[in-house]
């Protein structure tokens with residue numbers, strides 16, 4: 001097995017381990033796994049992060065257990081939620097994934113078709129581009145951050161969420177943020193940004209400055225799906241990715257301890 005394959009396997013096993021532990025904590029019980037699986041999971045107890053990446057992750061955080069349990073309770077509520085009409089056509093609710101102690105929370109607008117099927121945010125090609133931004137740009141692992149949407153059920157035909165749907169669903173996001181207490185929120189795309197900031201300003205004008213969302217510094221950047229639209233045009237694709245990189249650099253400064261100039 002090549003080193004890259006080993007690294008990929010390690011990442012998958014770490015994710016599986018976190019999922020199993022989340023499930024066990026949520027149900028406040030034990031989950032039985034075979035000795036072979038237990039041995040494999042033990043193997044990832046001491047992950048070897050890629051060079052120059054910090055050794056972080058859910059298992060190292062002292063109060064992750066409480067936060068996971070609190071997030072699990074909100075997730076249970078979301079799963080049973082029928083507050084707006086989007087509950088009628090959903091396959092699965094899409095609550096959010098990641099580190100309950102994350103320094104940064106990425107917030108998109110709403111699940112698409114793949115997310116609705118899998119119950120996970122940012123899967124597919126847009127999800128892969130987001131992973132590249134996190135891993136290559138921010139030098140963090142995807143499991144170090146938290147990723148979710150404002151709206152937890154898929155709007156039909158991927159239409160923009162209505163104000164009523166935002167009204168009913170946004171409190172779940174607020175509760176997620178209260179539990180996680182990130183240093184920074186990154187709003188991905190026009191709809192997420194306008195919804196969180198309660199305005200209709202074009203995204204090009206929303207970028208480039210810091211805002212506060214319920215006291216948490218917030219930065220706006222483009223949605224990965226928007227960036228992917230330019231893939232057939234390499235020059236434009238590069239240009240749009242560079243804009244995201246500019247946003248990421250500002251976020252990294254704040255994660256490194258610099259105070260954001262809000263307003």
Ligand code: SF4
Pocket residue numbers: 078081082083084085086087093151152153165168169
């Ligand atoms: S979109 Fe939000 S408010 Fe509407 S049913 Fe789904 S979880 Fe409930």
